[in-house]
Amino acid sequence: MVAMLALNPGQVVSFDELIDEMWGEAPLKNARNALQANVKRMRKSLGELGLDDSDQGLVRTVDNGYVLNETEDALDAYRFLRTAERGAGLVNDRPQEAVGLLREALGMWRGPALLDASDGPRCRAVALRLDEQRKTAREDLISAQLQGGEAAVVIPELKQLLAQYPERERFSEQLMLALYRCGRQSEAIDIFHRTRKQLDRDLGLKPSRRLAHLYQAILTQDPSLQ
Numbered sequence: 232m233v234a235m236l237a238l239n240p241g242q243v244v245s246f247d248e249l250i251d252e253m254w255g256e257a258p259l260k261n262a263r264n265a266l267q268a269n270v271k272r273m274r275k276s277l278g279e280l281g282l283d284d285s286d287q288g289l290v291r292t293v294d295n296g297y298v299l300n301e302t303e304d305a306l307d308a309y310r311f312l313r314t315a316e317r318g319a320g321l322v323n324d325r326p327q328e329a330v331g332l333l334r335e336a337l338g339m340w341r342g343p344a345l346l347d348a349s350d351g352p353r354c355r356a357v358a359l360r361l362d363e364q365r366k367t368a369r370e371d372l373i374s375a376q377l378q379g380g381e382a383a384v385v386i387p388e389l390k391q392l393l394a395q396y397p398e399r400e401r402f403s404e405q406l407m408l409a410l411y412r413c414g415r416q417s418e419a420i421d422i423f424h425r426t427r428k429q430l431d432r433d434l435g436l437k438p439s440r441r442l443a444h445l446y447q448a449i450l451t452q453d454p455s456l457q
Contacts, residue, residue: 232269234348236290236299237306238357245296252351270297308361311339315368322371326378333372340365370401377405382412393422397429400442407442411449411456419449 278284303309318332344361410419
C-alpha cells in the first residue's frame with residue numbers, strides 16, 4: 232500500500248485500485264474493511280517513524296481513496312529518474328559533469344526496485360521500468376567515462392555487465408570501443424562475434440546495425456573511433 236501511494240504522490244489512489252493490487256483475482260468479501268484496517272496499521276507504523284499519522288497527515292483519506300501528501304522530490308525513485316535524465320543529457324558535451332550526476336543517481340539504489348512489494352500488476356510493471364532505467368543509467372555513465380577518456384577504467388566493469396546482461400548490445404558496443412581504444416583490437420572483434428552468436432542462439436536475431444557498423448569501423452581502424 233505504501234508503494235502504491237508513493238508511486239502516485241499527491242494523487243488519489245482509489246479504493247478499487249488498491250484492492251486490485253493487494254488481493255488481485257481473489258478479493259476478500261469484506262475488502263473495503265480489510266483495506267481500512269491496513270491503512271490504520273500503515274498510519275501507526277508511520278507514526279512510530281515520527282511521521283504524521285493523522286487522517287489529514289501524510290496519508291489523507293479522500294472520497295474515493297487515499298493520497299500520499301508528498302511531492303515527487305521527496306521520493307527516491309523520482310529523484311533517481313530526474314538526476315539520471317540530467318546526467319544523460321550532458322554525456323556528449325560535459326562528460327565529467329555527467330559522470331557525477333549519473334553516479335549520484337545510481338548511488339540511490341540499495342537493491343532491486345520495490346523488492347518486497349512487486350507482486351501486484353502495477354508495482355511489478357513499475358519495478359521492471361525502474362530496473363530498466365537503472366541499466367540505462369549504467370550505460371550512460373560508461374558512455375560519459377568513455378567520452379572522458381577512461382577506456383581502460385571501464386573495461387573490467389563492462390566485462391562483468393556483459394556477462395550479467397548478454398542481451399544488451401550497448402554493453403557489447405561499449406566494451407568493443409573501450410578495448411579498441413586500449414589497443415586490444417582482436418579482443419574487440421572477439422566480443423562482436425561472441426555477441427552475434429549469443430543473439431542468434433538465444434533470440435534468433437542478428438546484431439543491430441549500430442553494432443555491425445562499429446565492427447566494420449574496428450576492422451578498418453576508422454580514425455573516428457579515437
